[in-house]
Each structure stands twice: as structure tokens, then as C-alpha cells.
Amino acid sequence: MNHQKYWNPVLETMPREKLKQLQFKKFKRILTWAYTHSKFHRALYDTAGLTPDDIRSFDDIKKIPKVEKSMMRDIQKKDPYPYGDALCVPLEEVSAFRQTSGTTGQPVYQPDTLQDWDWWAECWAFILWSQGYRAKDRVFLPFGYNIFVAFWAAHYGAEKLGCEVVPGGILDTQARILKIQELNATAMMATPTYVLNMADVAKNKMGIDSRELSISKITCAGEPGAGIPSTKKRMEDAWGAKVYDHCGATEIGAWAYECEDQPHGMHVNEAMFLVEIEDIETGHIIEEPGRRGKMIITALDRIAQPCVRFDSKDVIEWDSESCTCGRTFRLIKGGVLGRSDDITKVKGVLLSPAAIEEVVRSIDGLGDEFEVIVDKQGDVDRIKLKVELLPEVTKLNVENTLIDQLRLKTNLRYRIEYYDYGSLPRYEVKAKRFKDLRKK
Missing domain, CATH: 3.30.300.30 (ANL, C-terminal domain)
Known part of the structure; x- marks a missing residue:
């Protein structure tokens, strides 16, 4: 079977002006979809006195009201149960249920259609290809599969690339390390905390040097550690492997990633997401590099429960430099720098x-x-x-x-x-x- 190549120069090296045109076209499409099919979004926009027809230029996008996680919590557990008024498709078209981890409060439920789930996997395929994953890789996923999205989409993204995927499932940490050793797995995905924990267990409980295992690359998510130089160094030293960062969220999708060139920041997947940076105090949109603000993000292709101008609380800033990899997707300097509600x-x-x-x-x-x-x-x-x-x-x-x-x-x-x-x-x-x- 021939697997698709995910170095996509049509999208990833698209001239900035054309990329912006694509983003605006997609934004109008998802905005119109949400306005037409979601009672929640329609009420939000009607209250603001706006319709999709009022958005005529890129600059008009900032007029659209933001959505906060607390709003999603308030409308859920209602009909159509359990998603409430943000659901844009009939219940019978929902094919996957996930929910947020609940670390910042009551979990938010996330419905996805088959189309949405394929989009999730596509986002991850772009990420993994940029980090050197290929069909020859055997990818070990050391996490318990459950209703938290965790690395579910990464699993399917790796399969799209033709990688062999080994789910770690209910194995405990020692059994996972032995399975990596047994199968000569070449890549792994986990939170930074667990990457370090696995190396510690291997060394101090099993007498195994994780640097001598076959892992050559590790993709992290769930925490900011892989973007913190000292934490990244600890992980790379512990495993003798390259460690790559990635950003995603259950209600958003996998929206940013570090490529093989590791440019001290992460690419925003601007073909699939629109990222705005808002000044935390003034609310003004920051266009220039070097000023930090909180991220307002739109997932441009997700339809069951749209993510339109979602206030993620993630603190980021644009990088003034472009990446040596050739992608024209902009970089956020140093990755996600924290959360506005954590500061x-x-x-x-x-x-x-x-x-x-x-x-x-x-x-x-x-x-x-x-x-x-x-x-x-x-x-x-x-x-x-x-x-x-x-x-x-x-x-x-x-x-x-x-x-x-x-x-x-x-x-x-x-x-x-x-x-x-x-x-x-x-x-x-x-x-x-x-x-x-x-x-x-």
C-alpha cells in the first residue's frame, strides 16, 4: 500500500498572502456553519449584532465574540444530551466522544464526526512527518486509552503515515519499558512528566539504561515541559533521543508543532487553524513579533462542535524569524509560554x-x-x-x-x-x- 506523503509544499510553503486568503475563506465557512447550525453560536452572535455577512475582511474577524471554556460547561448536559446547544450535527452523526482532562475545572465534552476524527488524524500526520516519522518507524504509545483525548489522534496520525503503532494500554511502566525493549520501538509519545518517569523506573527499578533502548525520537504533549530548555535536555539526556514539542487541546485540535530543524519555537498549522494573539490587558490583537499575549484560536475544519475564536488562555508570542525548514507557517517563539490563568x-x-x-x-x-x-x-x-x-x-x-x-x-x-x-x-x-x- 502506498501511504500519502505529508510534506505538502502546496500548503506548508504557500506564500503568506495566499495562506491568509485561504484562512479567511475557511473562517467564513466555519463561522457560517456555526451560525446556521449551533443555537449557542447563533445566540452569541445575535447578541453582538453580528452575522457572517458582516465579516468582509480579515480585520473584521476580531469583532466576533470569543468563546470561553466556562461557556461550554454551562451549555452541556442538556439536550441534545450530553452536548447541548453547540452541537451542529444530528446525534446519530457523532462517532467519537472525548472530554477534557478536567485539570482546570469541570470537563468539557467533545463530540466528533467521522470527518472530524479524520481531520484530527490529518493534523497529527502533518506534525509527525515534520518530526521525521516515517513508515519504517515502530511507534510505542505508553498511555491508557480512555475518554481523555491524550494521544488517540496521534495513534491514527501515525497509522496514516504507515507507521507500525504499538499501544501501551493497561501495561504498567515496567511492562511498557520491557515491550519497548522487546520490539525495538523507534519512537514514543508521552507527557514530559512520564517520559522522565519511565527513564527513572528503567534505571532505578529495572537496571536498564533507557539510552541503550531503540527509541530515537519522542513527541511530547499535555504539558509545557518539552518547550522548557532544561526539561527538554533532561529528557534527551535520559533517552539519548531527540525530543519534539507539540500543542493541542481536546476542544481545539493539534494546532502547533516543532519540526526537525527545532527552531526554538513551534509552527502553527495555519492551513487548519487561525491563531490570533490578544493583549491580556487591552484586548487588542498583536500582529508584531516580540509581544506576549493570550491565544484566540479557530479550528477551521471541525464541524460537530465548532471551535470559533476560542480563548485558550495559552500565552504565546510571534517569532520574528522564519524556520530553516522552508515552511511558511509562522512560528511561536519558545512554544507555549504558560497560561494566562496560571500566571x-x-x-x-x-x-x-x-x-x-x-x-x-x-x-x-x-x-x-x-x-x-x-x-x-x-x-x-x-x-x-x-x-x-x-x-x-x-x-x-x-x-x-x-x-x-x-x-x-x-x-x-x-x-x-x-x-x-x-x-x-x-x-x-x-x-x-x-x-x-x-x-x-
Whole structure:
């Protein structure tokens, strides 16, 4: 069987002006679809006094009201059950159910038609091809298949490329490592947390050096770790493999990826998504590179439950440079830099958990896991950092460097607690390392 080649110069090297025309055409199409078929979207746009006919230029797009996850939660568990008024197709056309992980609140349900699911796989096929996946690869997926989307679409995207896919399913971590070893798997996909956890289990519980296994490339998702230089380095050192980042979400799709050239950022798949960056304070759309804002995104081809100007809360910025790979899809510099709802003030200082991760993972002698707890004593904010010491390392070996780097990178002082290696919780999917107890 001949499998499609996913280096698509027609789309991926399309001149910017033509690409923008394609995006506008697709945006009008999905906007009209949502307005016509979704009671939720029609009410939202009618309240704003807008119809699809009012969107005559690219600049008009910003007039369309944004959708937030809380809105989706409010309309669900109603008829047509369980999706509510955003469903744009008859229930009998829904062929796949997924839901968000629930890490930021009540999960959101995501219906997909067969066409939608094929689109998901197509997005992933573009990602994996750009990262060097080919039909010769044997791809191991070490996660439990369930209602969270996780790497479901990656599985089908890899199959589209002709890769042999090995699902890790209900195997435990040690069994997964043995299966990789047995089958000489060449590639793997997992969260950064679990990539590091697997290497730790292999070394300390099984006496296996993960660098001597056959894995040559790893694609990460679910957390920002693969875009944090110190975390990426830890993963690459642990496995002796190239680590690639990717961004996606259940209600959005797989929208950005790092290519083989690894340009210190990620390509936005602009043939399938429209990404806008909004100034968090003013609400103005940021066009120029170098200014951070939150991402407003439209999935241009998804029909069962459209994603039109969705406020993702992801903080990104445009890169001023183009990629050496030849793709004309724009880059977001450094990938996703955090979430606007994760960035919080502590003692009057804006703090992103990713900045703490960069510090901890950059210091030799500290383990991969850590935990941050913010609370109050009276009216005063306090911040505590729990870290693990590697065997035969004492806090005297690392304390001064850790304190100095935290002060330099976050402008805050911490109460630091040191734990024996292996004491802090381990995670397989999304880690929960940042706890703000002031919100309780």
C-alpha cells in the first residue's frame, strides 16, 4: 500500500498572502456553519449584532465574540444530551466522544464526526512527518486509552503515515519499558512528566539504561515541559533521543508543532487553524513579533462542535524569524509560554510555574519532581518549593545555586523543603505541581 506523503509544499510553503486568503475563506465557512447550525453560536452572535455577512475582511474577524471554556460547561448536559446547544450535527452523526482532562475545572465534552476524527488524524500526520516519522518507524504509545483525548489522534496520525503503532494500554511502566525493549520501538509519545518517569523506573527499578533502548525520537504533549530548555535536555539526556514539542487541546485540535530543524519555537498549522494573539490587558490583537499575549484560536475544519475564536488562555508570542525548514507557517517563539490563568501574583510579582520548572530542572543534583505551594499567613503571601535530592547529594551542594536562580528567574524568595529522592508524587498524564491555596 502506498501511504500519502505529508510534506505538502502546496500548503506548508504557500506564500503568506495566499495562506491568509485561504484562512479567511475557511473562517467564513466555519463561522457560517456555526451560525446556521449551533443555537449557542447563533445566540452569541445575535447578541453582538453580528452575522457572517458582516465579516468582509480579515480585520473584521476580531469583532466576533470569543468563546470561553466556562461557556461550554454551562451549555452541556442538556439536550441534545450530553452536548447541548453547540452541537451542529444530528446525534446519530457523532462517532467519537472525548472530554477534557478536567485539570482546570469541570470537563468539557467533545463530540466528533467521522470527518472530524479524520481531520484530527490529518493534523497529527502533518506534525509527525515534520518530526521525521516515517513508515519504517515502530511507534510505542505508553498511555491508557480512555475518554481523555491524550494521544488517540496521534495513534491514527501515525497509522496514516504507515507507521507500525504499538499501544501501551493497561501495561504498567515496567511492562511498557520491557515491550519497548522487546520490539525495538523507534519512537514514543508521552507527557514530559512520564517520559522522565519511565527513564527513572528503567534505571532505578529495572537496571536498564533507557539510552541503550531503540527509541530515537519522542513527541511530547499535555504539558509545557518539552518547550522548557532544561526539561527538554533532561529528557534527551535520559533517552539519548531527540525530543519534539507539540500543542493541542481536546476542544481545539493539534494546532502547533516543532519540526526537525527545532527552531526554538513551534509552527502553527495555519492551513487548519487561525491563531490570533490578544493583549491580556487591552484586548487588542498583536500582529508584531516580540509581544506576549493570550491565544484566540479557530479550528477551521471541525464541524460537530465548532471551535470559533476560542480563548485558550495559552500565552504565546510571534517569532520574528522564519524556520530553516522552508515552511511558511509562522512560528511561536519558545512554544507555549504558560497560561494566562496560571500566571498569578505572589507578593505583587507576576509568577509563571514554567519559570520555576526551568530553574529546578536546570540544576544538577535535583530530581525531576517538585511541588510549589502558595498560601497566606495573615495578609502576607508565602511560597514554598519542595524538591528532591538525588542520592548522595546534600542540600549544601545545591542550595545556594537554587536560591540564586529562583531569585534571578522569578524575583521571589522561597521556603525550600528538601526530600529524599522518590518521595514526591509521580504522574503519568498531566502533573499537578502548582497549588495555590489562597484560592480556597
